[in-house]
Amino acid sequence: MRYRVQTGQGGSWIVALAALVIVVVFAALPFFGSRSLMQDLFFVFTMLTLAQFWNLLAGYGGLVSVGQQMFVGAGAYGVFAAAILWGINPVAGLAVSAVAALVLALVSAVFVFRLNDAYFAIGTWVVAEVARLSFAQWKAVGGGTGTSLPREARRNMWGADWVEQVTGLRAAAAMDVVSYWLALALVVATIGGIYWLMRRKTGLALAAMRDNPQAAASAGLNAGRIKLAVYVISAVGAGIAGGLIFMQNGRVSPDSAFSVIDWTAYVIFIVVIGGIGTIEGPIIGVIVFFLLQSLLADLGSWYLMVLGLLGILIMLFAPRGLWGLISGRTGFALFPIQRRLFIEERED
Amino acid sequence: MADAGTLLSLEGVTKRFGSLVVADAVTLDLPRGQALGIIGPNGAGKSTLLNLIAGNLMPDQGLIRLNGRDITGTSLTQRCRMGMGRAFQIPQTFSRLTVFETLLVAASQGRGISESEAAGDCVSILERTGLLDRANQVSGSLNLLQRKRLELARALATGPDLLLLDEIAGGLTEAECASLVGTIRSLHAGGTTIVWIEHVLHALNSVVERLIVLDFGRVIQDGAPDAVMASREVQEIYLGIEA
Numbered sequence: 167m168r169y170r171v172q173t174g175q176g177g178s179w180i181v182a183l184a185a186l187v188i189v190v191v192f193a194a195l196p197f198f199g200s201r202s203l204m205q206d207l208f209f210v211f212t213m214l215t216l217a218q219f220w221n222l223l224a225g226y227g228g229l230v231s232v233g234q235q236m237f238v239g240a241g242a243y244g245v246f247a248a249a250i251l252w253g254i255n256p257v258a259g260l261a262v263s264a265v266a267a268l269v270l271a272l273v274s275a276v277f278v279f280r281l282n283d284a285y286f287a288i289g290t291w292v293v294a295e296v297a298r299l300s301f302a303q304w305k306a307v308g309g310g311t312g313t314s315l316p317r318e319a320r321r322n323m324w325g326a327d328w329v330e331q332v333t334g335l336r337a338a339a340a341m342d343v344v345s346y347w348l349a350l351a352l353v354v355a356t357i358g359g360i361y362w363l364m365r366r367k368t369g370l371a372l373a374a375m376r377d378n379p380q381a382a383a384s385a386g387l388n389a390g391r392i393k394l395a396v397y398v399i400s401a402v403g404a405g406i407a408g409g410l411i412f413m414q415n416g417r418v419s420p421d422s423a424f425s426v427i428d429w430t431a432y433v434i435f436i437v438v439i440g441g442i443g444t445i446e447g448p449i450i451g452v453i454v455f456f457l458l459q460s461l462l463a464d465l466g467s468w469y470l471m472v473l474g475l476l477g478i479l480i481m482l483f484a485p486r487g488l489w490g491l492i493s494g495r496t497g498f499a500l501f502p503i504q505r506r507l508f509i510e511e512r513e514d
Numbered sequence: 515m516a517d518a519g520t521l522l523s524l525e526g527v528t529k530r531f532g533s534l535v536v537a538d539a540v541t542l543d544l545p546r547g548q549a550l551g552i553i554g555p556n557g558a559g560k561s562t563l564l565n566l567i568a569g570n571l572m573p574d575q576g577l578i579r580l581n582g583r584d585i586t587g588t589s590l591t592q593r594c595r596m597g598m599g600r601a602f603q604i605p606q607t608f609s610r611l612t613v614f615e616t617l618l619v620a621a622s623q624g625r626g627i628s629e630s631e632a633a634g635d636c637v638s639i640l641e642r643t644g645l646l647d648r649a650n651q652v653s654g655s656l657n658l659l660q661r662k663r664l665e666l667a668r669a670l671a672t673g674p675d676l677l678l679l680d681e682i683a684g685g686l687t688e689a690e691c692a693s694l695v696g697t698i699r700s701l702h703a704g705g706t707t708i709v710w711i712e713h714v715l716h717a718l719n720s721v722v723e724r725l726i727v728l729d730f731g732r733v734i735q736d737g738a739p740d741a742v743m744a745s746r747e748v749q750e751i752y753l754g755i756e757a
Contacts, residue, residue, distance in 0.1 A: 169637050171614075171630070367622050367629050374608045374619045381606035384568070386594040386624030386672050443610070505629070507614040507637065507649040 168511040173365055174502040181500055192350050196333060196343040204346045210456050211349035212411050215356045216429060217436040217448035219403040222360055224434075225443035226372040227396035228379060230283070233290030234430045236274070236297045237401040239423035240266040241408030246307050246418050249319040256315065257324040257348070260409045267405020270297065271398045279394065291426065298424035312419025320416060345414035352410060356403060357501075361445055364503045368392065373503075376443050404429075435473055439480045441487025445501040450488045520582070521546040521707050522676055527566055527576035529559075529731075536562040537573065538731035546675070549708040551718040551739065554728035555751065560711045561603070563728065564680055567709065568600045569593040580676065594624050599674030603681040605661035609654030613645050613664055616653055617671040624672025636671060643667040643697055659690040666697065670706075677701070679710040683717040691717050719743070727751075 195204060216234065224230045241263035248259035274293045281289040302310040320341060329340040363369045374382045375389055383389055408429070412418045422428070432455065440451025458476070462469040484491050493499060522544040529537040536559045544550055554560050565571040567578065569590040578586045580596055588596070608616050617639055621632035640646040643663045648656065653664060662682055669677055679698070683691045695717045702708055702721055712718040718739075719725070725742040727735040729751050735742045742748055 167637060167641070169633070171633050370611075370615060370619045370629070371623055373611055374616075374623075377608035377610050378606050381602070381608060381668070382619075382623075383590045384594055384600045384602075384606075385620035385668060386591055386626075387619070388591050388623075504612060505615050505618060506612070507633075507640075509637075509646070509649075 167509060170508045170510055172506050172508060173504065178502055189350070189354055193347070196329070196335075196346065201339050201342060204342055206456070208342070208346050208349045208414060210452055211346075211353040212407050213433065213436060213455070214448060214452040215349075215353045215407045216404055216433045217440075217452055218353075218356045218360055218445070219400040219407075220430075220433045221437045221442060221444075221448050222372075223396055223400040225437065225447075226376045227393050227400075228375060229393055229397060230287045231278075231290040231397075231400075232287045232426065232430055232434075233274075233278075233292075233294035234400070234404050234433065235424045235426050235428070236270060236290075236294035237267040237404035238408030238411070238429040239294075239297060239301060239420070240270045241405030241410075242412035242418045242423040243301055243304070243307060244405065245409040245413045246313060246315060247304075249315055250307060250313065253319075255322060255324050256319050256413045257344070259413070260348075260406055263405045263409030264402050267401045267408075268398065270405075271401035275394060275397055279390075279397075294424060294426070298420050301424070302420040308419065310420060312417060312422070314417045315413065323413075342414065345410065348410055349414075352406060357445060357449075361501045361503075364445065364501070369503065370505070372396070373443075432473075435477050437487075438477055439487055441489030441493075444487075444489050444493070446493070446499070447487050447489040449500075450492075454488065519546050520544065521548075521580065522567065522709070523577075523579045524567070525577040525579075527563075527573045527578060529562055529566055529571060529573050536731045537566060539576070540728075540731070540733055542726065542733065542736065544676075544707065544709065546707055547705055548724060549702045549710065549722040551722035551725045552709065552711045552728060553713075553715065553718065553725060558728040559731040560728055561680065562731070564600075564678055564709065564711055568598060568678055594672050594674075595626065597673070597675035598678060599624075599669030599672045599676070600678040601662075601665035601669045601680060601682050603684065605658070605665050607653035607656070607661055607664060610652060612650050612652055613656070613660075613667070614640065614649040616664060616668055620668045620671035621673070632671075635673075639667050639670050642701070643670070644693070659686055659694065662686065662694060663697070666694075666701075670701070675707060677706050677708045679708060679712070681712055681714075682710070683712055683714040695720055715743075 220234055244263035244266035245256050245259035248254035248262040249256055278286055278289040278293060307313050321337060323341050323344055325344040326337065326340045329335060329343045330337060371387050371392060375387060375392065379389060412423060436451035436455045437448050439454055441447025458473065462472055480487060520543045524540050524542050527537055527540045540563060552560050552563065562571065566573050569588060573586065577584055585593060585596060614636060617636035618629050618632055621636055622629050640649055643666055645663055645667055648660060656664060665682065683694060686694060691714060699721050710718060710722060722739060725739040726733050727742060727748050735745055735748055
């Protein structure tokens, strides 16, 4: 019997071309867009990065963590400690962010991987709180009140000089441009990397684990090893995003860097309303989240109540999120990963 | 004739849940190529025994060997990779994966090969289990018979020496059952060793050449299906017929 296996669907190249155009337009934005638009997009890109990693962790790995803020915080302090203590350029400091998150992930895994389901969720939160309290004791980086990125470090940020010369922007705006480009590169690498992973054998294993852990184990999947890998990758991703967010912010404190609301609750909201267990879901989710935040931010606590209500409604009536509604009706995928079998010639 | 060597052996396998003994010093040898049926009243310990063999449960005492190798302390995943394929009583589908993808993941993970290496075998298993026309259908949308077939196909995709079937004929209509049994019979004729727990006795007895009866975790009968079914002990305990 002759057969062919194809991943993807008709029209994939149109989506790929559109994605390329969008990325090029975003990359060129500093040359024609306003600074506030860039700051908004910086927020969207970094939240989308966090959402993609949380989705990888919870949506595919089944590890519902409420402690991702630990890695954001570790990443943030990685950049600040590198700049303040060792005089490392903040852009290079992002590597320190990644290492800090990696170390914390490996250490925390020893504790949280002894727990399952709701206990895992609570365990990750507790460990993140311990990390927040521990960083608050670190006097060299401001202790409980936090600290600012030294003016020298900001001024010497790699690439800022070049941006100043090319665009004629002032130093502060040029630093925003560098941060913006880094955020764009990070989100493109994150989505591209996760898409690459999902098209590989490990990606299919992750999708199987998402759908049925018991059947996955009896099909020979080493769930423990895959889950640990996903936990570590998601931690490092969140760490780099955290480093970038606070590098752009210029100021860090334990409460802001380890905020469960900002770096985990909002991220969960984005993934849940967009569609958990898909790459497209967090993209839809972050757009909805940004629009809601722009429209309702002045309403104070009402804003949080509206977010909560919307989250509950989506969970009740569209458990696979907004993207689940779209793909369920149309069968369309922006990031096709389905392997389709075509029989070209049957034997009699 | 298949190799006469022993594929699976259990030596004094015992499992207790509190004071309840659910597997009581079970000892048996399963020659390669044999189809073994396990019957017994509800609560006799059939599913527990299958779980002990598959690695879902660990015995309190006793040894389990596969191909002469002690596998007592190994996990479900390790046993799958050593050559055990299991079909569950309630179909366990990967709801968002297609039928073909389900087999791909089982073949590539269970046998440690690439997707492209696995694809050819998956196509052949789809054909043997009657699922080729459903290859690109999402598993969550299959009917019960198709899900049962997929259970069987997924277990086969891992390349098992030993196929464990847990009440796979349960819940099917007569016609569906006959169709599925036909598939299992042809697999067995091809040399697959089978351990099959079943309540649908006519389905089981049309395939297996050996039957054991469990009661309170003990093996009370072991032999050819006709002889076992005719024994007074089985008629009394299992079928509830007073002798």
